[in-house]
Every structure is written in structure tokens, then in C-alpha cells.
Amino acid sequence: MRTRSIVVLLTSIAVTGAAAAVVAVRAADHPDSRTQSVADGCNRTQLGLLGEAAATMEAGPHPTPFASWVYVDGDNSPRTLEGQVLGTHTAGTDLFGVHDTYDLNIDVQPDPGYDQLLSSRNAAESPGQIHTEWESGNAPLFAWPSVGDHVRETGSEIWDCGHWQEGDRKVPGGDFAPGDPLGTAGAEPIGGEEIEIHPISELATWRVNGDFVPGGQRRPVHASRLDVAISNQGGKAKAVEECALLAPGHPANVAGRLVSGLDCSQLQDVTGRDYTYVLTPPGPRPSPRSQLRVQQDVRYIDHGPPPSSVRIDAVGDEAVITVPFSDIARSTGRQGFGATWHAWWSDDRTPSHRFRVTLERLVIRNNLDVDSGDTNGNPTITPEGEWNMFVEAGRQWTNLHDPRPGHVDYVPELGAVPSAEAAPQALPIDRVPSTDVSLPDGAALHLFSDARECDQPGYVDCPTRNELAATGRSAGRSEISLPVAQLAGHSTTVTVHPPVCAAGADCPEDRNPPSLCPQGCYELTFRIDDVTIGRPVPAPAIVGDGTPAGTSVGGRRASSFAWWIAPPTTYGPDQGEENITVARVIDMLRADR
Numbered sequence: 001m002r003t004r005s006i007v008v009l010l011t012s013i014a015v016t017g018a019a020a021a022v023v024a025v026r027a028a029d030h031p032d033s034r035t036q037s038v039a040d041g042c043n044r045t046q047l048g049l050l051g052e053a054a055a056t057m058e059a060g061p062h063p064t065p066f067a068s069w070v071y072v073d074g075d076n077s078p079r080t081l082e083g084q085v086l087g088t089h090t091a092g093t094d095l096f097g098v099h100d101t102y103d104l105n106i107d108v109q110p111d112p113g114y115d116q117l118l119s120s121r122n123a124a125e126s127p128g129q130i131h132t133e134w135e136s137g138n139a140p141l142f143a144w145p146s147v148g149d150h151v152r153e154t155g156s157e158i159w160d161c162g163h164w165q166e167g168d169r170k171v172p173g174g175d176f177a178p179g180d181p182l183g184t185a186g187a188e189p190i191g192g193e194e195i196e197i198h199p200i201s202e203l204a205t206w207r208v209n210g211d212f213v214p215g216g217q218r219r220p221v222h223a224s225r226l227d228v229a230i231s232n233q234g235g236k237a238k239a240v241e242e243c244a245l246l247a248p249g250h251p252a253n254v255a256g257r258l259v260s261g262l263d264c265s266q267l268q269d270v271t272g273r274d275y276t277y278v279l280t281p282p283g284p285r286p287s288p289r290s291q292l293r294v295q296q297d298v299r300y301i302d303h304g305p306p307p308s309s310v311r312i313d314a315v316g317d318e319a320v321i322t323v324p325f326s327d328i329a330r331s332t333g334r335q336g337f338g339a340t341w342h343a344w345w346s347d348d349r350t351p352s353h354r355f356r357v358t359l360e361r362l363v364i365r366n367n368l369d370v371d372s373g374d375t376n377g378n379p380t381i382t383p384e385g386e387w388n389m390f391v392e393a394g395r396q397w398t399n400l401h402d403p404r405p406g407h408v409d410y411v412p413e414l415g416a417v418p419s420a421e422a423a424p425q426a427l428p429i430d431r432v433p434s435t436d437v438s439l440p441d442g443a444a445l446h447l448f449s450d451a452r453e454c455d456q457p458g459y460v461d462c463p464t465r466n467e468l469a470a471t472g473r474s475a476g477r478s479e480i481s482l483p484v485a486q487l488a489g490h491s492t493t494v495t496v497h498p499p500v501c502a503a504g505a506d507c508p509e510d511r512n513p514p515s516l517c518p519q520g521c522y523e524l525t526f527r528i529d530d531v532t533i534g535r536p537v538p539a540p541a542i543v544g545d546g547t548p549a550g551t552s553v554g555g556r557r558a559s560s561f562a563w564w565i566a567p568p569t570t571y572g573p574d575q576g577e578e579n580i581t582v583a584r585v586i587d588m589l590r591a592d593r
Contacts, residue, residue: 033121033192041070042161053097061239063246079157083110087569092509096456101137119195134200135235143229145205154202166191211438220352220438223344231336234268281343291346304337357393361525367417368453385417392448394437451475474509480546481565490539497523499545
């Protein structure tokens with residue numbers, strides 16, 4: 001195709017420091033989750049995983065037969081997945097010791113041509129999907145996808161050795177014996193492990209909506225948006241996977257890997273290749289005189305290519321973006337590149353509304369601290385809850401509480417939430433910045449929150465003062481989508497909390513148990529102002545859990561409005577089975593202290 005000229009706008013740059021193995025029989029053209037995962041090195045014992053987590057926290061990753069993650073086929077070559085995001089959230093509970101920060105989880109429905117990455121258990125889900133993970137402390141917030149976005153992810157293709165159960169457990173103690181003797185004998189149901197991309201070295205997110213205000217302008221334009229984060233920071237998961245290749249009894253060629261100099265590094269190589277992306281502006285082309293414009297905003301560079309080396313070419317009606325890493329030397333330190341690109345037509349007159357989303361109130365009704373009132377003699381345990389909370393407004397994410405050095409902590413009070421059993425606790429949120437969101441007619445504003453209370457040691461993003469407790473209480477997630485037509489010209493107040501489970505029903509981690517939080521464990525109030533006009537008119541308040549039956553608009557049930565949008569996120573099968581088992585082991589360990 002003929003290459004035409006392109007107008008490229010470079011705006012302010014914000015730079016920060018940032019073999020073959022024994023292969024089991026594959027079932028239905030997918031790796032068999034019941035057999036191949038064990039052949040590749042998984043050893044089904046929660047007690048072993050917990051013991052190794054404690055050892056890893058003290059001594060770092062090391063070769064062990066009880067690895068939390070092992071490579072599919074023993075092959076540590078990176079794999080690439082493309083598909084649509086079904087949901088994005090952070091882990092409510094993770095296995096301490098093998099993480100420094102809690103994981104970012106992205107559930108992806110693969111595009112045609114990528115479904116060969118599904119294991120037999122992944123393929124059996126509805127729809128077939130891959131759960132991809134990266135420590136949230138290594139995953140740049142600007143690139144986090146939202147439900148409905150399209151992603152490309154490159155990273156380690158692994159078995160998640162912590163999830164193999166299926167259905168109700170018949171033998172509760174079966175998790176303690178290594179080698180899965182009860183499952184092999186048919187004494188307990190085994191669904192098998194799932195395949196994941198974990199960790200991620202390349203996260204490219206094509207947004208559903210990309211309208212924005214270009215540099216030097218005042219009004220938004222109708223645009224497409226691409227966010228890319230490339231990073232060699234694999235975290236402890238990468239080191240555990242590499243150590244597993246050296247572990248005693250691993251089916252891979254241990255001697256050959258030792259000779260090759262393999263170690264337990266947390267780094268993942270991002271060099272030796274160029275990263276190419278296609279960004280198409282909203283179409284069709286308005287006129288023959290339309291110019292394709294692209295704005296590049298660099299987010300960070302760590303031993304990566306300079307911005308001037310990024311190639312942006314117009315090929316037909318598309319912008320082809322190439323980030324050149326093929327000639328970049330591999331670094332033993334932090335290495336990567338992150339940027340955002342917008343593409344639009346110079347004479348596109350599609351109306352776009354600009355909204356300012358402000359968090360006005362944050363209330364916690366139950367701090368969920370499992371160690372409240374603990375009398376085991378540990379003076380460092382307090383009745384305070386330690387929380388993390390992430391908020392997404394119009395596909396832009398904010399971490400409200402990040403206590404790590406060098407990071408902005410907007411609500412430090414989340415690190416020590418008082419007991420709220422007597423009265424709800426309203427935390428100060430005046431430091432949280434507003435978010436500007438531009439949306440065209442026909443689009444919707446998506447609001448999402450994800451919170452956790454932490455009672456496990458070793459996490460630098462959620463320190464817990466040496467607590468060790470079963471984190472079986474979920475803070476939950478709230479979600480609501482509102483059409484632009486109902487927000488345009490208005491100032492709208494939205495108060496939303498996580499949905500509450502029905503009494504006696506199973507309660508997945510995105511919802512709240514009624515016994516602990518009958519009105520939701522926490523509540524957020526947003527004000528959405530249409531700043532495209534001078535004085536927006538107050539609109540009826542929206543209050544509830546984001547579902548049609550649990551939300552009201554001006555006092556009327558939301559389900560009575562034809563414009564109401566149900567929450568779009570689709571969560572994968574609940575993995576609470578592992579959480580319950582780990583909680584039982586932790587309770588046993590705490591009883592012996």
C-alpha cells in the first residue's frame with residue numbers, strides 16, 4: 001500500500017525510572033489441565049505452596065518441587081495473546097511470599113488464532129478465556145485495560161499451580177499431601193490447572209473510546225487511543241518460574257539448563273525485537289482533504305529507545321507505530337518504554353463531551369480486619385484495617401493508597417482504617433485529583449472501584465505489621481455505566497457500593513457478604529460535571545450498587561429507565577476454593593503460634 005504523509009504531534013514527555021519437557025497428551029487440541037500441568041511440574045499441595053511462600057519471603061525464590069507457577073512444556077519462550085477484555089481487577093487475595101505487590105488480573109477472550117493458548121480447563125469456561133496476571137506494582141496504571149478494550153499481551157505461558165480443584169471438595173485434607181494422591185485415585189474432584197500469561201512484559205491496550213483534548217487545544221476531538229507498557233520487570237513470579245526449571249524432579253532438561261547459565265532472575269528480556277502497532281482513527285475518513293494526525297505522549301523510558309526513534313507511518317487510513325527495541329542492548333537494571341498514542345482526522349466534526357469526574361466522598365462501613373481484637377500476644381497487631389483501593393473513571397485508573405517510597409499516596413488513611421462497626425468511617429479524599437473524560441454521543445461513562453483489606457505479610461503495597469490471617473472477607477468491587485445522553489449538560493451525583501450477596505448464597509469476591517456488610521462494605525460518591533458547557537444543570541441523584549434492581553435514579557428504580565446499562569464486566573469462575581483452603585492452613589498455623 002502507498003504510504004502517505006502524517007502529521008505527528010509530540011507533546012510533553014514525562015520520563016520516570018520505571019526445552020523441551022515431557023509433554024502429556026493434549027485433549028481436544030488444548031493442553032490437558034488434568035495431566036500435562038503435573039507433567040510440567042505442578043505438585044498439588046496447598047500446604048507445600050504455603051510453606052514455599054514463607055520460605056520465599058525469607059530467602060527469595062529458589063528451586064523447589066512446590067512451585068506456584070511452571071512453564072507450559074517447560075518452555076520459557078515468551079508467548080503473545082490478543083483478545084477482548086472481559087474484566088480487569090486486582091487480586092483480593094494472593095499467596096504471600098511469592099509476591100511483592102498484589103496482582104493485576106486481566107481476563108481475556110482470545111481472538112481467532114490465539115485460542116490455541118487455552119488449556120482444556122480454560123476452553124471449558126464460558127466464554128473460553130485466559131486469566132493474565134502481572135504484579136500491580138510493576139504494571140503501569142496508564143496502560144491498565146478496562147472491560148471491552150482490546151489488548152495484546154506478551155509474557156510467560158505458565159500453569160497456575162495453585163488452582164486445580166473443581167466443585168465441592170470431598171476430602172478437605174487432600175490439599176495437604178503432595179503429588180495429588182487423592183485426586184489421582186478419584187477421591188476428590190480435579191478440574192486441573194489453568195494456563196495464564198503471567199507475568200506480562202508487553203501490555204498494549206486499544207481503548208473502546210479515545211476522545212481527548214490535544215496539546216495546545218481547548219476542545220476535545222474524536223480520536224482512537226493506544227496505551228503501551230513494555231517492561232522487563234517480571235517480579236517474583238518470573239523468578240519462581242525460572243527456579244522451577246532447575247527444581248529437583250522437574251521434567252525439563254535440568255542439566256542442559258544449568259549449562260546454559262539459567263538462573264532465577266526476575267527480569268524478562270524485552271530486547272531483540274521491534275514492537276509494531278496499528279492505530280486506526282475513528283472512521284470513515286471525513287473528506288479527501290482529511291489529514292491523519294497522531295499525538296505521542298511518552299510515559300517512561302528505562303534503558304529503552306529515545307522518543308525520536310519511534311516510527312509513525314501513515315499506511316492507507318492507519319497509523320503504523322514501531323517502537324524499536326531490536327538494536328537496544330539488554331539491561332540488567334530496569335528496562336522498558338511506555339507511551340500513549342491518539343489518532344484522529346483533522347476535519348472530524350463528531351461532537352465530543354468533556355466531563356470532569358470528582359470523588360466527593362469515601363465511606364467504609366466495615367474495616368474487615370480479621371485480626372481485630374487478636375490476643376495472641378503480638379503487640380504489633382492492631383484493630384485497624386489495611387486497605388488498597390483502585391478507582392477507574394472513563395478507562396483511567398487511580399490508586400488511592402500507595403505507600404511505596406516515591407509514589408503518591410492520595411489517601412494514606414486507607415492504610416489504617418479504624419473499626420467501623422459502631423459508625424461508618426468517612427475518610428478524607430481532598431487530595432484525590434479529578435479525572436477529565438471526553439466521550440462522543442452514544443458512548444457511556446464507566447465507573448469502577450476495586451478494594452481489598454490485607455492481612456498477609458510481605459506486601460510492600462499493603463504493609464500489615466506482621467499479621468497473618470485468613471483474608472476470606474472481600475471488600476468487593478463496585479461498577480456502573482452511564483450513557484453520555486443522560487450526563488450531557490448536567491451535574492450528576494453518583495453514589496455506588498459493591499453488590500451484596502443474597503443471604504445463604506455463595507458470595508464471590510467481587511460482592512459483599514450480608515452478614516458483614518448488609519449495605520456494602522464501602523461506598524463512593526462521585527460528581528460528574530459536563531464542562532463542555534458553562535453551567536451544567538443538576539440531575540437526579542443516582543444511588544445503589546450499579547445493577548438495575550439495586551440502583552435508583554431520583555428515587556425511581558433504575559430498571560424502569562430504558563436507557564439503563566447493566567454492568568458490563570464478566571468475571572471468570574470464582575477461584576475462592578483455593579482461598580478457602582489457604583485460609584484453613586493459615587488458621588492452623590496461627591493456632592500453633
